Amino acid sequence: MIQNEHQYKVTKGEIDKLQQVIDKLLEQQNIPPSQLAAMQNSFQTQIDRMQLEIQEYDDLKAGKVEITMGSIEDLPKVLIQKRIGLGMTQKELAIKLGIKEQMVQRYEASSYESIGFQRLTEVWNALSASIPNVTVS
Structure with a gap:
C-alpha cells in the first residue's frame, strides 16, 4: 500500500523503468519466444500490481x-487510509500529534505494531476517525 507522495512518485518511476525493460526485451532477437513471453509476463505482473496501488492511493x-473495518486487525490500514482520504500528509499528522514526521512514518511502515494504546487513541482522535462498520463474529 502506498502511504505517501514519496512512495507514490517512486512507484510511478519503477513502473516506467519496468516498461523500459520490457521494451528492451522485445527488441532482443536471441531470446527464445517462450522465455521472452515468460519474462514479459513477470514484469507486466509487477507493473499491474503497482498500478493497482497507485489507483488505490488516487x-x-x-x-x-x-x-470500513471488518475486525480490529484492519485498524492500522484504516488509520492510514483515513489519513490519506483526509488529504493529510504524514508530516501534518505528526504536527497534530506533536511528534516528528519520521515517527509517523515508522508507525505506518510497521502497521502501528509498536504503538501504545494512548498514542493509538491520539492518532485516532487526530484523524477525527469515527467508528466504521465493524463486524464482530
Whole structure:
C-alpha cells in the first residue's frame, strides 16, 4: 500500500523503468519466444500490481473509497487510509500529534505494531476517525 507522495512518485518511476525493460526485451532477437513471453509476463505482473496501488492511493485521496473495518486487525490500514482520504500528509499528522514526521512514518511502515494504546487513541482522535462498520463474529 502506498502511504505517501514519496512512495507514490517512486512507484510511478519503477513502473516506467519496468516498461523500459520490457521494451528492451522485445527488441532482443536471441531470446527464445517462450522465455521472452515468460519474462514479459513477470514484469507486466509487477507493473499491474503497482498500478493497482497507485489507483488505490488516487481513489483514497479523491474520497472515492469507503473505509470500513471488518475486525480490529484492519485498524492500522484504516488509520492510514483515513489519513490519506483526509488529504493529510504524514508530516501534518505528526504536527497534530506533536511528534516528528519520521515517527509517523515508522508507525505506518510497521502497521502501528509498536504503538501504545494512548498514542493509538491520539492518532485516532487526530484523524477525527469515527467508528466504521465493524463486524464482530
